[in-house]
Amino acid sequence: MIEISGLYKRYHRQRRVYDWVLEDINLIIPKGVSVGLLGRNGAGKSTLLKLIAGMDTPDRGEIRRHCRVSWPIGLAGGFQGSMTGRQNVKFVARVHGGRYNVEDIIDQVEAFAEIGDAFDEPIKTYSSGMRARLNFGLSLAFDFDVYLSDEATSVGDRAFKAKATKAFKDKVGQASLVMVSHSEGILKDLCQAGIYLKDGQAIWYDDINDAIAAYHDETDAAREAREANGATLNSAAKPPATKPAAKQEGAKPAPAEVDIPDELTLPEAKKQLRQRKAEFDSAKADFEQAKADDLIPRERIVYGDALNAARERLHVARRRVQALTRLRREP
Amino acid sequence: MTEQTSPARRTPWQVTRSVWYAMFMREAISRTMADRMGWFWMIFEPLAFTLIMIGIRTYIRGVDRFIVNADFIPWMIIGLMGFFLVREGMMRGLGAVNASSALFAYRQVQPFDPVLVRHFLEGMLRTFIFLIFIAGGLMLGVDMAPDNALMAMFWWISMWCLGLGLGLITSVAGTLVPEVGTVIRMISMPLLILSGVIFPLNQLPHWLLEYLMYNPIVHGLELLRLGFFEGYQVVHGTSATYFWMFTLITLGLGLLMHVRFQEKLKAK
Numbered sequence: 001m002i003e004i005s006g007l008y009k010r011y012h013r014q015r016r017v018y019d020w021v022l023e024d025i026n027l028i029i030p031k032g033v034s035v036g037l038l039g040r041n042g043a044g045k046s047t048l049l050k051l052i053a054g055m056d057t058p059d060r061g062e063i064r065r066h067c068r069v070s071w072p073i074g075l076a077g078g079f080q081g082s083m084t085g086r087q088n089v090k091f092v093a094r095v096h097g098g099r100y101n102v103e104d105i106i107d108q109v110e111a112f113a114e115i116g117d118a119f120d121e122p123i124k125t126y127s128s129g130m131r132a133r134l135n136f137g138l139s140l141a142f143d144f145d146v147y148l149s150d151e152a153t154s155v156g157d158r159a160f161k162a163k164a165t166k167a168f169k170d171k172v173g174q175a176s177l178v179m180v181s182h183s184e185g186i187l188k189d190l191c192q193a194g195i196y197l198k199d200g201q202a203i204w205y206d207d208i209n210d211a212i213a214a215y216h217d218e219t220d221a222a223r224e225a226r227e228a229n230g231a232t233l234n235s236a237a238k239p240p241a242t243k244p245a246a247k248q249e250g251a252k253p254a255p256a257e258v259d260i261p262d263e264l265t266l267p268e269a270k271k272q273l274r275q276r277k278a279e280f281d282s283a284k285a286d287f288e289q290a291k292a293d294d295l296i297p298r299e300r301i302v303y304g305d306a307l308n309a310a311r312e313r314l315h316v317a318r319r320r321v322q323a324l325t326r327l328r329r330e331p
Numbered sequence: 332m333t334e335q336t337s338p339a340r341r342t343p344w345q346v347t348r349s350v351w352y353a354m355f356m357r358e359a360i361s362r363t364m365a366d367r368m369g370w371f372w373m374i375f376e377p378l379a380f381t382l383i384m385i386g387i388r389t390y391i392r393g394v395d396r397f398i399v400n401a402d403f404i405p406w407m408i409i410g411l412m413g414f415f416l417v418r419e420g421m422m423r424g425l426g427a428v429n430a431s432s433a434l435f436a437y438r439q440v441q442p443f444d445p446v447l448v449r450h451f452l453e454g455m456l457r458t459f460i461f462l463i464f465i466a467g468g469l470m471l472g473v474d475m476a477p478d479n480a481l482m483a484m485f486w487w488i489s490m491w492c493l494g495l496g497l498g499l500i501t502s503v504a505g506t507l508v509p510e511v512g513t514v515i516r517m518i519s520m521p522l523l524i525l526s527g528v529i530f531p532l533n534q535l536p537h538w539l540l541e542y543l544m545y546n547p548i549v550h551g552l553e554l555l556r557l558g559f560f561e562g563y564q565v566v567h568g569t570s571a572t573y574f575w576m577f578t579l580i581t582l583g584l585g586l587l588m589h590v591r592f593q594e595k596l597k598a599k
Contacts, residue, residue, distance in 0.1 A: 011598075055435065055438055055597070056594070057594050078434075079433060081433075083361065087357060087360065090357075091357050092353075094352055095353045095439050
């Protein structure tokens with residue numbers, strides 16, 4: 001169990017005091033419940049994770065860890081670039097004390113990471129995926145009660161993601177997870193509850209899907225606001241006199257091509273848009289994956305086509321939502 | 332602020348000890364094995380430096396006999412070794428925190444740990460090199476054997492403590508204010524002469540000596556030499572009390588600075 005009470009955090013740099021990143025956070029993360037942390041970039045997810053890990057201290061409030069908590073497993077930090085993977089693993093094993101046998105841990109990590117001979121090369125020669133594999137494998141070698149993951153799985157290839165997911169599923173009952181991720185598939189897969197961070201506040205959701213929905217509402221609202229702004233800007237920037245012909249034919253040519261099924265309502269269209277966004281995201285992830293795996297072009301083209309199709313569908317859905325919003329505004 | 336309770340909880344001392352052990356092992360490997368021929372340079376560099384200094388000195392003034400009851404060459408080797416011990420303590424402190432910043436991801440590791448471990452390792456290596464010099468000198472017929480070995484060892488360790496105190500301060504100040512590093516590198520060369528490593532300070536006028544004796548390295552070096560040469564005339568005004576007052580104050584100040592700025596150092 002991790003208790004967070006009255007937690008405030010802000011950063012001071014070069015005599016400037018920034019706004020609160022986290023403001024009056026009160027949370028209890030129960031034992032054995034895996035939690036996904038959601039929020040936009042800069043919402044304070046990594047900061048909260050660092051505070052839970054004890055890497056950083058809060059300005060006010062306190063965190064009580066009634067269990068063994070890992071370091072934040074992620075891309076940044078934790079390894080010294082000039083030392084080899086083996087030496088780094090040895091170091092961490094020694095830091096964690098005599099309870100563990102250093103040789104066993106090295107063997108375990110080497111087996112999990114599957115980076116071959118690179119294990120004896122300096123960390124600075126590693127790709128980000130190899131680092132993630134090593135860091136992840138290293139944390140799994142210790143019996144933590146709570147693992148903290150900061151986008152640790154995002155750069156891994158498909159095999160690694162599957163392996164990491166399996167490793168965590170095996171640990172259900174013994175250990176839980178607090179994870180920051182922008183890939184919703186893996187959050188839904190591994191987490192039960194969610195914490196949604198917005199404007200320095202943390203909102204706890206018992207169901208990760210609710211947290212994801214709340215996060216989507218925020219991003220959608222932000223996008224709509226931006227597009228509304230953009231539309232007014234455009235109309236202001238274009239004096240109507242310059243294109244009288246276009247105006248007569250239809251002010252906005254692009255939306256004119258949108259075919260809207262009759263029975264489609266705005267909420268449905270939004271839901272569809274969200275679905276297609278998710279599809280697009282997963283298609284994109286697959287495509288990136290294929291690129292990262294160095295597939296030959298003939299095999300990769302399948303993913304490329306799927307991505308293009310998903311993008312097309314996404315655009316259609318977005319245009320429908322826009323058209324419907326406009327219709328509603330000017331009936 | 333934060334606390335952790337779990338069934339198999341280690342005591343803070345156990346945690347610190349395993350951190351020191353882990354850090355010592357990694358530092359020892361990276362110091363001696365990482366560079367090409369790291370071992371060779373570790374011994375050859377001070378040796379070459381000593382030979383150059385002896386060469387310059389004898390070329391300028393010839394082998395003089397101004398130093399009472401001490402041969403010139405061992406006198407200077409001891410001075411250089413003692414000076415390097417303190418200076419390296421200061422220099423190693425400068426980079427220690429930044430070099431280990433990746434490791435603060437593990438909450439067991441504090442900024443104080445790399446400074447202490449590096450300094451300890453540096454002291455061990457310097458001691459080893461000094462012993463090699465003594466053995467080499469004896470084999471070449473230079474009288475390097477300490478006349479009062481206990482006293483020599485005590486002052487060698489005292490010099491190490493002074494280096495630690497200065498290193499603790501420079502590690503905090505140099506990390507938070509990078510300009511401090513530049514200043515310290517700048518003064519390290521004149522300090523070599525001002526500390527009476529190459530030229531005996533005895534011949535300097537009294538009014539100048541009054542200021543030079545504020546430098547604790549002079550006190551430490553003179554007392555270290557006194558341990559080596561029976562009947563050696565230390566510079567007038569050498570005081571063990573002053574040296575230890577200075578050392579204890581720097582140690583205390585350095586530790587306080589580490590406690591005060593711990594979070595800032597980690598965040599850097």
